[in-house]
Amino acid sequence: MFEVRERDALARIGLLETGHGRVTTPALLPVVNPNRPIISPTDLARRFHAEILITNAYILGKGPHRDSVLRQGVHEFLGFSGAVMTDSGAFQSHVYGDVDVTNAEVIDFQKRIGTDLGTMLDVFSEPSHDRTRATHDVDETVRRAREADSLRGEMALVGAVQGGLHTDLRERCAREVSALGVSVCAIGGVVPLLESYRFQDLVRVIIASKKGLDPSKPVHLFGAGHPLVFPLAALLGCDLFDSASYAKYARDGRMLFADGTRRAAELLESGCPCPVCTDRSMKEIAGSETLLAEHNLHICFGAIREVRRAIAHGDLWELVERRARAHPTLLVALRELRQHNEFLEAFEPVARRGALYYVGPETAHRPILHRFRQRVMERYQPPPAKGLLVLPENRRPFTEAYASALSRVMATADVHAVVKSIWGPVPVELDHVWPMAQSVVPDSLDVESLEAAEVFFREWAAGAGYPFGLLWEGESSLDELRARAPGHRVVDWNASRVRATADYQFGRGAADAILRGNISYVVSKNTGKVRNVLVDGDHVVSLRAEDGLFTLKAAGARRLHRAFRAPSLRIVVEADAIPFIREGKNVFAKFVREADPELRPGDESLVVSPDDELCAVAQSSMNRQEMLAFKRGVAAHVREGVPPSPSALPR
């Protein structure tokens, strides 16, 4: 079983339960060659804190230790009390052309040696395979996955995804294999891509596979053992990595680093803070395969921990964009991601703790910013005005004095104002929404970002489609703005921000629904910003200072529930769970029957009964696809239970 604890992009920190303990993911599985263990499994556990390792069932079954491992079981044989995954021989078929073992034999052997995760014998689909051959690879892999599922007994099974570079085949294979009784889904056939730095193809293969995969199952990326790829692969939803690289590169005198590989003999110093490099001279290290392997393991485990740190902190995108500079081919892979924003966006949380940092011209294409631009187009309604005032990037976020001068100009000249930011046009009423007010952007920008800002603006202006009587551009100083508006009328910022935010966050029409009636605000004494919004005396929403979005209250939820039809904003739960949810208990994924496909992790949502009665207001922690797939974990954190309406009570 797999449970998610933290998430960022498609990455997650999860707990994978095995027959030998829980494994925190993303996890690195060091490959142990049973015939030539360079670091003993005992040391892997004791000195490197490995919770899981991987060894090869095919090699064990064919090798001199077959009888011992059958007699002792794989854990005792290796001297490792943590989780053990075994591979099947598919990679050996890639290397040697064929293997002399059947799927059924290898499953049987893995059961007998007591592996925690046993792998089916899939067909290694080379990147060069044409559609016909790749179709055959997939058909045969799916057939064997079914066979393995039927034979596995109590063994947790690893199913493989093949299909070469054919994205539709990858997606089909992923869908069919992950629908079976497999505990882990492994993306296979990628080693040739990794070996030749074909990271753009790797991205396409992972994304195609993820589209088909059951999101509740952990994903293993077979053969990915170089720290260079961990951040990107984790970002795309890979949870497990196996590394033979630490040993292979050591044998070849090479050292792994987060930004590449270097030959030990060519270095006077490694520039690495790991225990090996801190305590030993470069000469000693270069002369010892064991020390090289230890260094490589420290770097690989460190890189996996760094990925987990970034997921927990919510800055995995920054890590990926920074690391992409380690090699031009990684940068090309990063630039590929924008092609898949429709898919990636569905998994992106609505906000995170810290700031969003500009890393390069790729930053503007992150899913969170793609979503902002999309929602501004689809959900935001500009107030009626005679013209548009276009403000430059550097006015964001607004100071109080600037906002005040701006509001006078807007009211007096009857204009509507938008910042032409490098993230896209930002209506001034939405300048406080994450990450618009929480971005760290350089003072001077690259040409690509500036050009993108123009393109984003034009797309929006064309899409907005309302007639601009006048269009001023480039006002920036307070004095200029003051000179424009000698009058004294001012825009009501509170009202316009609250309206714009409601539509932006919940969908067009939400402002009308929530704010119909007599509106009043509770305003922060320190910042002058709206905290709570009351309508006809009911507290409908609170505005969060940290991300500029609303926390929905029961009264607001009732209004949205009346105004928006199912499935909008809803999470439909099983009838059994409703009494608990009304009491304020969280919504567990296994009780979710349906949900709005537009809901995103972090979104405010309406928890309803199968006949659409409002039971609670909650903050979702999954999207629809995840809520329906997961059997474990919280789908939404209930903020407030809503009691049954009198008409619905049993009489």
Place this chain on the structure above:
Amino acid sequence: MFEVRERDALARIGLLETGHGRVTTPALLPVVNPNRPIISPTDLARRFHAEILITNAYILGKGPHRDSVLRQGVHEFLGFSGAVMTDSGAFQSHVYGDVDVTNAEVIDFQKRIGTDLGTMLDVFSEPSHDRTRATHDVDETVRRAREADSLRGEMALVGAVQGGLHTDLRERCAREVSALGVSVCAIGGVVPLLESYRFQDLVRVIIASKKGLDPSKPVHLFGAGHPLVFPLAALLGCDLFDSASYAKYARDGRMLFADGTRRAAELLESGCPCPVCTDRSMKEIAGSETLLAEHNLHICFGAIREVRRAIAHGDLWELVERRARAHPTLLVALRELRQHNEFLEAFEPVARRGALYYVGPETAHRPILHRFRQRVMERYQPPPAKGLLVLPENRRPFTEAYASALSRVMATADVHAVVKSIWGPVPVELDHVWPMAQSVVPDSLDVESLEAAEVFFREWAAGAGYPFGLLWEGESSLDELRARAPGHRVVDWNASRVRATADYQFGRGAADAILRGNISYVVSKNTGKVRNVLVDGDHVVSLRAEDGLFTLKAAGARRLHRAFRAPSLRIVVEADAIPFIREGKNVFAKFVREADPELRPGDESLVVSPDDELCAVAQSSMNRQEMLAFKRGVAAHVREGVPPSPSALPR
């Protein structure tokens, strides 16, 4: 004394001799607070391999340990047998507004405690100081530097460079202070810039100071203790860094990383491979000031070693460009560098071992590429032709088949061909010169790089100024090229490459000078490329496979010596040294009297006597400014001594 062993950009790996051993630079000097040492000096040496540390003479002199340190000397007092540098109290005057000690007192105290490097009491020039105030800061600092020099006795003195943000004042202060008897020059007054991430200003201050500084003296950047700045500051020629940060941040519960700072309490894992983070839980680390300080030290020392690794390997520019993505303000600083290319270029070696990696749109502005564009404009002479064929970036470097098809087109259609690369226009005859054939560039490029390629091309086309009868653009495939030229005449690649390279490397006219006569080539059997060039039977130059540049032979040197007037290509050495140099001994900097200001590290050069008699051909390892400044180290490695001409022999 300071001697340079390796160099890259303005950075160098050096050896600084002190009264307590040699220190390898770039070096980190951990700050030891004598009243509150969080890691003992013994541990700094034993566990962190610190060769040098820094403590504060002002605090020692005012504190409770004054008598002990005077009695024991600073080394015994601290329990540290390596080098000790002491600071003077100038930073305390920045923090507290003033200090109650005089320059003379603090110099005297440092002499008495036996410090290895004692610092004058300079005037801390705040970035906010206007010109008048900063002028006073500089005048007073220079006055005190003179005083300190007169008082220092045997103590090695650290002189300080002040002047706030006023670049001319910085340069003057640097020139006047480094002309005195100081062993180390320290750039001061930068802590306020570091604290507020004003890295663009930091770059301006360092460059202005470096312009005035004696290049033979090591440069200390006072108060720079965050690994974020080490690569950039080293690139600009800073050799010593002191870090109180490791302790200060630890006290505040914060952890240093190469890409920034993080609060320990907010982390579940640090994602760091250092001994502390490998062995301890995050909870333990977060709760212990000592463990935090140890982690911070491991990271800082690791970052310094990484800088040294990059210098030795010649990829410091890549490291700097990658690390600049850690914060937008660092990226702005990186983008500032192109404004200083005239200065930076003078220190840039002509080639290096490995490939040049594209990191971002800033890469095209590296000094080495700036130089390539400049030399193509100034030195390269296009062959007479009726037109210009402009080839796209992706044809570089050429395959043999492509070169052959291209040569037919060029000869038959009488055109001259240039690649419109993102590094600037590359005449096809120069496509093998480093780094044109040794660049790793992504398949798809950012808009800024593409736009820069256009601008570079237009600048060149405008500057080249010859009438193009026709201009074809965009031919790329072999088939297209073959279709253009059914004829059989071909360009002689060997001849055209050798001519173009000679002019590019030695200056316009070099091809005529070297290649007058009967030319023959020794060609590599494996690659078909020219190895040696013979004229009238004399071996004049060899073409190096690794960087596409010539190694000059005595016969070639004689021809260049006749054709180019002094000071071109010359290193003038003292008469005393000439017999040794003729025998093939290297040219030591202390014997250099003059040199061509156009010579760059790695350039082939003519070693001549004061009356311009050719004595040897050599590969320079310094530029003119360095040759004249250094009293230690090799200015040029002699390839071949040249015997005196018969007329010059004593009769």
